[in-house]
Amino acid sequence: MRAHPPAGRSDRRRRPVARRPLPSRPLILAAGLVPAALFLMPAAASAGPRPATCTATPSILDAAGDGHHPNTDVIAAWLTETGGRLQAVIQVSQAVWEPAHDDSEAASFAMLFGVGGATRYVRALAPRGGPLRFDHGSWTRAGGFLSDGPTTGDSSTGSAGFVAIDVPGTPAIVPGAVLGRPFVLTSDGGTNLDPHWVDAAPGGTTPETAAAGADFTVGSCLPVAPGTVVATPIPGAGSGPGVPAALTGVSLTAPAKVVGRRKTSIRGAVSPARGGVTVTITRTTRGGGAPKVFTATSATDGTYVLPVTISERATWRAIAGGLGSQTATTEVKAKVSVRVARTKAGGVVARGTVSPALPGRVLWLRSDAVVASATARPTTRGTFVLRVAHPRPGRYQALFIPSGARAERALSRSESIR
16 A cells, blocks of 8 residues: 655545435535636536446556555556547446545545657546536646536446446547547646645556556547448558458567576567468666567457566557557566575675576675674676675664665575674
């Protein structure tokens, strides 16, 4: 569970997330949080079925529990047209549509995406004691949410409940337009320029830490009557019988965490399923240098597999047919092993290895000490040597701290020195 945000918000009292009755006094929202135009927005319709995804995997998957309130903790989100219109669907751990903080007037649930050179959004606002309200507009980190007016939506309550927000058409949001790198931001109180962020999906809790979901092509999954010829051929491939439809999505999955340097696989699929599609997978690390690019080819069922060796924290994204997948991050926990030998002069020599072999420091720590007895830097092969001329009796461990947070730190097993 992610800790509560510091810097002035830790004193907020938390209370159980539960719906309150409509207050008798007029509803007054925090200044700057909700534009005045939103009071004119239509309320949510009665809850209908959750709109289905267009592909086998939601555009955005996020770990449960990384948002510090269950009603604003995103677990999945997607863009869809299965209901006959373009909608953004946000699914949360426990859907109760009101703020959790006693001093918050509204909670916010927004999906953002790039289109036409700008970042657009659709949003559901949950004021205390009132119905959900919906709006759409543009967003920047400097200026926050700038509303273009109301839209409509639907919702459900309870475990894994959802809010579905209709995405209005604009000069940029037209059939064939790609809504790129979507992500979700939720907040509980604050102002438009200083929201109290709760969750970002996929990954993180703020706009700065948010990763990207899978791209979506407008019009790619509208319901089609039986026998209708789909008029979305691959660009440049012509049209008519036998011409395959353009891809509507690409997915990617990667291990969430590995221990030490490890061989594994990156997997995914293209939609609609077909073989022979070239998938480009980009790996980004914290070690500096340009991202590394790999390629894979889809099998007849649309799936692809890329064998890789992971040796530090990595972020992955696949692109096929001009569409990108959700980003996925693999965390790496380092391993450290050590063996201890006495010298003839009474000293100690501790030799060991770290995996993966990353730059960093190794500290030789006695269990009851706050200062390391010795330090070393691993070689490029991951080996190290720690020397102590006059060790004090006790139990010792080697702590490896990789540079640049390229992997999680690790402790060796303890060794007794008498």
